[in-house]
Amino acid sequence: MRVELALFDGDALLERGELVVSVTPRVSAFKLFQASHSLGPEAAHIVLENFADHLKIKKSTLTMPVHESEDWESIELDKYTLAFWCRLDA
Numbered sequence: 001m002r003v004e005l006a007l008f009d010g011d012a013l014l015e016r017g018e019l020v021v022s023v024t025p026r027v028s029a030f031k032l033f034q035a036s037h038s039l040g041p042e043a044a045h046i047v048l049e050n051f052a053d054h055l056k057i058k059k060s061t062l063t064m065p066v067h068e069s070e071d072w073e074s075i076e077l078d079k080y081t082l083a084f085w086c087r088l089d090a
Contacts, residue, residue: 001044001066002087007032009080021046033057042066048082055080 007015019028025038032055036047044064051057057078067086074083 001039001064002089003037003044003046003064004085004087005030005035006072006083007077007080008083014080019046039066044086048077 001021002018003021004018005016006013015030015032017028017030019026019035019037021037021039021044023039025036028035028037031052033048033051036049038045043066044062046062046064047059048057048062049059055078057080060075060077060082062075064084064086066088068088069084069086072083072085074081076082
C-alpha cells in the first residue's frame with residue numbers, strides 16, 4: 001500500500017513524502033521524522049517517531065486498514081495535522 005503523508009502546522013506545510021508499506025518491515029526517513037512500517041493481513045502498521053525537537057511530538061502509532069482513500073484523510077498530532085492518502089497501486 002502506498003501512503004502519501006503531509007504534516008501541517010495550521011495551513012503551513014512542514015513535510016510531505018511517501019512510503020510504500022509492504023510485508024517486509026522498513027524504515028523511511030523524512031526531514032522532520034521517521035516512519036517504521038509493515039503490512040499485516042488487514043492493516044498497515046506505521047510508527048512515526050524521532051520527530052524534530054522543535055515539534056515536541058514523541059511518537060505516534062497508526063494502524064491503517066488496507067484501503068484506497070477517496071480523498072485526503074487526517075489526524076491531529078498535538079497542534080499539528082497529519083494528512084494521508086492511501087493507494088493500493090504499490
